[in-house]
Amino acid sequence: MRHARIAYNGLIQHAVETNEGIKLEDGRIVNESQVTWLPPVEPKTVFTLGLNYADHAAELSFKEAPKEPLVFLKGPNTFIGHLGETYRPSDVTFMHYECELAVVIGKTAKNVKKEEAYNYVRGYTVANDYALRDYLENYYRPNLRVKNRDTCTPIGPWVVDKEDIEDPMNLQLTTYVNGEITQQGSTADMIFSVPHLIEYLSGLMTLNPGDIILTGTPKGSVDTKVGDEVITEVEGVGRLVNTIVGEKTFQSI
Structure with a gap:
């Protein structure tokens, strides 16, 4: 459902x-x-993965994939829903989307083993985790200005029950900008799988119902401009529509 x-x-x-x-x-x-x-879930603790697809890491000139998950936290202010508008600051020269499978935790998880990880999942949704690349100082630790800007993480439209997704590690991800395909990939190419991430994170801290894990994006991230319609789609999970807007719409930000 x-x-x-x-x-x-x-x-x-x-x-x-x-x-x-x-x-x-x-x-x-x-x-x-x-x-x-x-947002289909009221965000609580949100974990975001960096460089979790080898092709995306290579796209950014990394010679080797990460040896352990690169995780940072995202604030609830960043999230907006389906058909929402994302603000692009006027001084930014490179702002790209990131189509991601988002995992919603369904029950309290602590020190969970990979073999049991799916028992703690409620379901899945789609996230578009925009990055304001101009402000990036270190790919391993993106600062607040890169990944925690207001309106910069559309999510939704739906949370799909885990029982309705046969294999979350074999789903197609596709991004369209103004109707043209600009990004394609598969969750099969994640460096660290959903079970691995749940084991890793629950070994560091308690995961609670409503927590969300954004699992990273494959290669193909391109710059977006004011007026662009961006659609991020995860096979079987949903199709998330979002529009980039500028100063005239968000003068107060």
């Missing part, structure tokens, strides 16, 4: 996908144009 959080008639509601449309908690059926999409 696919689950969403939406705003409808001024109220935040949980909803599910049906053949008739989006079904609200009270049973009403609405369509996409009637709702405002929110």
